[in-house]
Amino acid sequence: MKKVITLLICMVSATVSAETVYVVDRVTVGLYTGIGGQEPIVKNVVSGDVLEVLELSGDDMRVKLDDGAEGWIDAKYVMSRRPAQVLLDQTQRTLIKVRSELVEVKQKLAEAQTALTGEKQKTSVLAARITQPGPPDMPEHNSANSPGANKFQFNMVWAGISFAMLIAGVIAGMLWIREIYRRKTGGMHIKISGM
Numbered sequence: 001m002k003k004v005i006t007l008l009i010c011m012v013s014a015t016v017s018a019e020t021v022y023v024v025d026r027v028t029v030g031l032y033t034g035i036g037g038q039e040p041i042v043k044n045v046v047s048g049d050v051l052e053v054l055e056l057s058g059d060d061m062r063v064k065l066d067d068g069a070e071g072w073i074d075a076k077y078v079m080s081r082r083p084a085q086v087l088l089d090q091t092q093r094t095l096i097k098v099r100s101e102l103v104e105v106k107q108k109l110a111e112a113q114t115a116l117t118g119e120k121q122k123t124s125v126l127a128a129r130i131t132q133p134g135p136p137d138m139p140e141h142n143s144a145n146s147p148g149a150n151k152f153q154f155n156m157v158w159a160g161i162s163f164a165m166l167i168a169g170v171i172a173g174m175l176w177i178r179e180i181y182r183r184k185t186g187g188m189h190i191k192i193s194g195m
Contacts, residue, residue, distance in 0.1 A: 031071035048086035
């Protein structure tokens with residue numbers, strides 16, 4: 001019985017020691033009033049804070065923050081490019097914003113397509129009226145030279161112009177929205193899967 005308990009304890013301890021963990025990518029470093037890290041702390045800085053280098057002294061550097069605070073920091077805690085976690089956070093925020101804007105654009109496009117479908121139906125109804133012969137007792141419907149026929153043709157010209165302007169407006173709007181997103185993403189086209 002003791003052997004079984006000992007064996008179970010060994011198996012449990014082996015399972016616990018096999019667990020994998022990762023170090024958090026967030027670091028807080030003190031900004032000191034003097035060199036060496038023994039002076040009082042002016043302020044704590046965290047990963048991703050932007051520091052302007054004012055002076056170098058061995059392994060220490062005097063820096064200035066965006067809010068005007070100045071102090072000394074050990075040079076091993078700084079690097080010349082932004083940490084990956086900060087860039088990832090910014091990218092995720094941008095992605096969320098672009099997705100919400102994409103939903104709005106899709107809604108506007110659906111509304112424009114619905115309006116376009118309505119205009120197409122109206123145009124087809126008007127075209128059907130033109131091709132249908134009028135009653136025999138009303139000669140103005142059958143004669144292309146009658147005043148009623150000219151009035152109706154004039155309205156069809158305006159309907160055609162309106163339809164063409166609607167199509168041009170939809171295309172221009174789509175190109176304008178595409179240009180806005182291209183500028184926001186620095187000239188890159190972002191393709192979002194699953195949307």
